[in-house]
Amino acid sequence: MERTTVVIVALMMLLQNSLQDTEVLEKSLGSSAELKQLKHLVYQQGLALTELKVSFTDMRRKMDSLTKAYEGKVAFSAALGLPAGLRGPFNAEINLVYKNVLTNIGNAYNPHTGIFTAPFRGIYYIRFTAGVYDNNSYNIGLNLYKNGHHLMHLGENSIDGIAKHVSSGVTMELVAGDQVYTKLPVNYVVWDDSFFRTSFSGFLIFPM
Numbered sequence: 001m002e003r004t005t006v007v008i009v010a011l012m013m014l015l016q017n018s019l020q021d022t023e024v025l026e027k028s029l030g031s032s033a034e035l036k037q038l039k040h041l042v043y044q045q046g047l048a049l050t051e052l053k054v055s056f057t058d059m060r061r062k063m064d065s066l067t068k069a070y071e072g073k074v075a076f077s078a079a080l081g082l083p084a085g086l087r088g089p090f091n092a093e094i095n096l097v098y099k100n101v102l103t104n105i106g107n108a109y110n111p112h113t114g115i116f117t118a119p120f121r122g123i124y125y126i127r128f129t130a131g132v133y134d135n136n137s138y139n140i141g142l143n144l145y146k147n148g149h150h151l152m153h154l155g156e157n158s159i160d161g162i163a164k165h166v167s168s169g170v171t172m173e174l175v176a177g178d179q180v181y182t183k184l185p186v187n188y189v190v191w192d193d194s195f196f197r198t199s200f201s202g203f204l205i206f207p208m
Contacts, residue, residue, distance in 0.1 A: 074119060075203035076109035077102040079196035087198075088189035089138050096142070096182045096190070098200045106204075114200070115181045118174035122207040127169035128182050130154065130190045131197025136162055138189040142182045142198075144170070155188065165197065171205065 080087065081100035097114035109116045118124065132140040141155020154168045174180070182200055184190060192198040 072207060073204070074106040074108050074122075074124075076104045076106075076116060077199060077201040078104075078109060078111060078114075079199040080190070080192035081196055082192075082194055084191075084193035086132070086135060086189045086191050088184050089187045090184065091186060093143070093183045093186055096184055096198075096200070098198075100196065102196075103201075109200075109202075113181075115179050116200075116202055118176055118178045118180075120207060121175045122173070123171060123205045124174050124180075124202055125169060125171050125205055126180055126202040127167065128154065128201070129165065129167035129197070129199050131163075131165045132189060132191045133163050133193075133197075135189055135191070138187060139185075140164055140166060140190060141185055141188045142190065143185055144168075144180070144182055146172070146174075146180050147178055153185070155185070173208070 078098035079100045079102065080096065080098055087096070095114050097112070099111050101109070101111050104111075106119055108119050116126070126144070128142055128144060130140055130142050139155055139157050141153065143150055144152040144154070151172075152168060152170060154166050156164055156166055172180075180202070190198045
C-alpha cells in the first residue's frame with residue numbers, strides 16, 4: 001500500500017510539471033507538433049493516474065473489510081495439560097490457569113492468569129470441563145466466575161468411581177472488559193495430562 005501511494009504521488013507531481021511545461025511551450029510554440037505530442041502525453045498520464053486512484057481506493061476498501069471481519073472473531077480453548085497428575089486439594093479456593101492454549105483467536109484469553117476478557121459487548125458461549133483419575137478420596141469439580149461473582153458449580157462426589165469426567169457450558173451476555181474464569185473449590189481436585197482432560201473454552205456467538 002505504501003508503494004502504491006508513492007507511485008500515485010510521483011505521477012501527480014509529474015502531471016503537474018507536465019502541465020507547467022505545456023503552458024511554457026504554448027507561449028513559445030503555439031500549435032506546433034511538439035505541443036500536440038506533449039498534450040497527448042499529459043492526457044495519457046492523467047488517465048494512468050485516474051486508474052491508479054481507482055485501484056488504490058478498491059484495495060483500501062478490501063483491506064478495511066478484511067480488518068473488520070477479523071476484529072469481530074473471538075474464540076479460545078486451553079487446557080491445564082502437563083505435568084500429569086492431580087491439582088489440589090487446597091484449603092482455599094484458587095484460580096485455575098490453563099497454560100496450554102489450543103486456540104486464541106482475538107487474544108482475549110490470558111494464559112498467564114487463566115482469565116478470558118470480553119473485547120466487546122456480545123453473546124458468548126463458555127464451556128468448562130474437568131477430569132480426574134486414580135482418585136476416590138476427593139470431590140472433582142470447578143466453579144465458574146464472572147467479575148468476582150460465582151455463577152456456576154460443576155462437580156461430582158468422590159465415591160462413584162476412580163476415573164470421571166464432567167463438563168458444563170453457559171451462554172451469557174458480556175460487555176467489553178467483563179472477565180470470566182474458573183476456580184478450584186476448597187478440598188476439590190482435578191486431573192490433567194497430555195490428553196487435556198481439564199479445559200476452558202469459549203467463543204463469540206454474535207456481537208451486540
